[in-house]
Amino acid sequence: MSMRTLDDLDVKGRRVLVRADLNVPLDGETITDDGRIRASVPTIKTLVERGAKVVVCAHLGRPKGKADPKYSLRPVAGRLGELLGQEVAFATDVVGDSARGTVETLQDGEVALLENLRYEPGEESKDDAERAAFAEKLAGLAELYVGDGFGAVHRKHASVYDVPGLLPHAAGGLVVAEVEVLKKLTESPERPYVVVLGGAKVSDKLGVIANLLTKVDRLLIGGGMAYTFLKAQGYEVGKSLLQEDQLDQVRGFLNTAAERGVDLVLPVDVLAAVTFGADAEHDVVAATEIPADREGLDIGPRTRELFASKLADARTVFWNGPMGVFEFDAFSGGTRAVAEALITSEAFTVVGGGDSAAAVRKLELPEDGFSHISTGGGASLEYLEGKALPGLAALED
Secondary structure: OOEOEHHHOOOOOOEEEEEOOOOOOEEOOEEOOOHHHHHHHHHHHHHHHOOOEEEEEOOOOOOOOOOOHHHOOHHHHHHHHHHHOOOEEEOOOOOOHHHHHHHHOOOOOOEEEOOOHHHOHHHHOOOHHHHHHHHHHHHOOOOEEEEOOHHHOOOOOHHHHHHHHOOOEEEOHHHHHHHHHHHHHHOOOOOOEEEEEOOOOOHHHHHHHHHHOOOOOEEEEOOOOHHHHHHHOOOOOOOOOOOHHHHHHHHHHHHHHHHHOOEEEOOOEEEEEOOOOOOOOEEEEEOOOOOOOOEEEEEOHHHHHHHHHHHOOOOEEEEEOOOOOOOOHHHOHHHHHHHHHHHOOOOEEEEOOHHHHHHHHHOOOOHHHOOEEOOOHHHHHHHHOOOOOHHHHHHEO
16 A cells, blocks of 8 residues: 655645544533544644645534534644644634635644534535535645544545545655554564453454454453353353344354464453442452342453463554443553553554543553554554555555
């Protein structure tokens, strides 16, 4: 796959449309985790330093094709300006009068941010003509395009898929870095190669599990999805998260792992709570003996030690998904244990975006303790699943 980079574009004095990923969590108008904004800064800064007129576009949440104040990117413009050390002009629409006026007044080295792309129905439309019509308007704001929103490259959306075909284009530094890491994980990983998967649902990760079982040496399963694996082995899981419709699929995974000699490791103990809540009464119980009236909310102490031992000699590790309900302090210990095992490891360690990256920041763990923290959980998983990503394909020469 050959993608042009920023070095291949002459940007001085030209309007450059940058598709960034600024989809950050908000509490009202307060940004609670600015990781994605920080990740977007280097590409924008490079363009500023080279004298481009930078027009940033991005999405936030799911406003479903209508303007909705709670999904406005205005707070993001403020934080982006702080990180860049310069004012970021904010357009109150995407391709309307405000956007055109804001872009027209930009001087070399200045930055503007357009309002939420998903306010426009054409951005996410399944209708090719509707999407293309919106893409034409968006492309009309600029002379060049830089794709740097890795968290959206698995979407066939106008700003990601259609616009690159309308303008001279290149991949931003963030996308280039993410693809390099994913190639390391898929083409020639150093072994032992260990993948840790967590999160709520097996169904979200069927494809990636099937593909990884042909590539990894060990697969450690935690989080809510572990209970479907335990149930598939015939154990009682009480009120724990369970996807009954995935049991046959999971039995197939267990068989495939055994046939291929993949060490598929499940929890041996869990924190079983009487209810789902931050202060829920709970006990440590064997994973094979969860009481019928309790639900597992985290992996237990023996499992934390077991997982750490399975990571100790790894040379390559990919981790996607928390081990428990890390948002509650009482049930964050399993996720912390896995993260700390990676920090002390000498392996090439990749945190696969999404909740895993959020957990690293919430638990105040050092981000530089990992080789790479991805900005795109869904995109990373689809790449590892072997799927073609429309946004990357659109950036290829």
